[in-house]
Amino acid sequence: MKEGMRFLEFSNEFAEKVKKFLVEVCIDEFGFEEWREELETIDREKYKENGGNFWIALDNKKEVIGTIGLENISNGVGMLKTMYVHKEYRGYKVAQKLMEDLIKENCVDNNCTPRLLLHSCCGPCSTYCIQTLSEYFKVTVFYYNPNIYPPEEYHMRAQEQKRFIDEFPVKNPVHFVEGVYDTRRFYDMARGMEAVPEGGERCFKCYRLRLEESAQYAREQGFDFFTTTLSISPLKNAEKLNEIGKDLESQYGVRYLFSDFKKKEGYKKSTEISKQYDMYRQYYCGCVFSKEQRDREIAARG
Secondary structure (H helix, E strand, O other), X not given: OOOOOXXXXXXXXXXXXXXXXXXXXXXXXOOOHHHHHHHHHOOXXXXXXXXXXXXXXXXXXXXXXXXXXXEEEEOOEEEEEEEEEOHHHOOOOHHHHXXXXXXXXXXXOOOOOOEEEEEOOOHHHHHHHHHHHOOOOEEEEEEOOOOOOOHHHHHHHHHHHHHHHHHOOOOOOEEEEEOOOOHHHHHHHHOOOOOOOOOOHHHHHHHHHHHHHHHHHHHHHOOOEEEEOHHHOOOOOHHHHHHHHHHHHHHHOOEEOOOOOOOOOHHXXXXXXXXXXXXXXXXXXOOHHHHHHHHHHHHHOO
């Protein structure tokens, strides 16, 4: 954690700085222009009504670098809101400290540690994500990947995912749920885009297919957040994933945890953990089209 950072409850002294910070992150960085009016009028003090609260993180110049809010919905049920960290401070445990302060003040015996549904594409990609997120979430890994080809590959990846969860030590419990392996949904989605190169529109549609199933399951099961391991890969478009996640958050009413897990050497750390646990690492993303493209690239190198 960087020196000089402070964590404290919100007061009107910081109202303008909080508004400026949220505009910079939500609108200037993530492009959520439709939130501008809400950010201009939101009253942080309302979080304190009925037992909620709002916290901020400050740097050594008293500039706001992080926020988190807890809104009391009803009968002691709370909703986490407005959880953001300035891009220059991500990776320095600012969000973790804000979350820990929230839990310490509002939870008894950690019984209300927030629940997060983590869509996972494979065990190796989940390693660093689980290590990081399980520090302050109760994580359920949702293995939903109808794109993976062939079936033997799908089941091998599922087994590696479960093995890692069983063997890896964590602060908060991590559970495993396997979605339905219905490849027809993927091929119906990909129809007409079979020749599109990896990283293009077919991949974006595949992101949405898997994230939407995750959002729907998260809503049905009452999770506080959902997100995906996909951004750990240098080949995956984190900006597009966050755009889709934000849209699904509005559609399904479950908070999407914005992420780019490859940053701060996240991808490197995932490979190191994978080697430590002797995990099977596939040589292609997952679908038949990615396998064929990868095979061609390997053959061309001789």
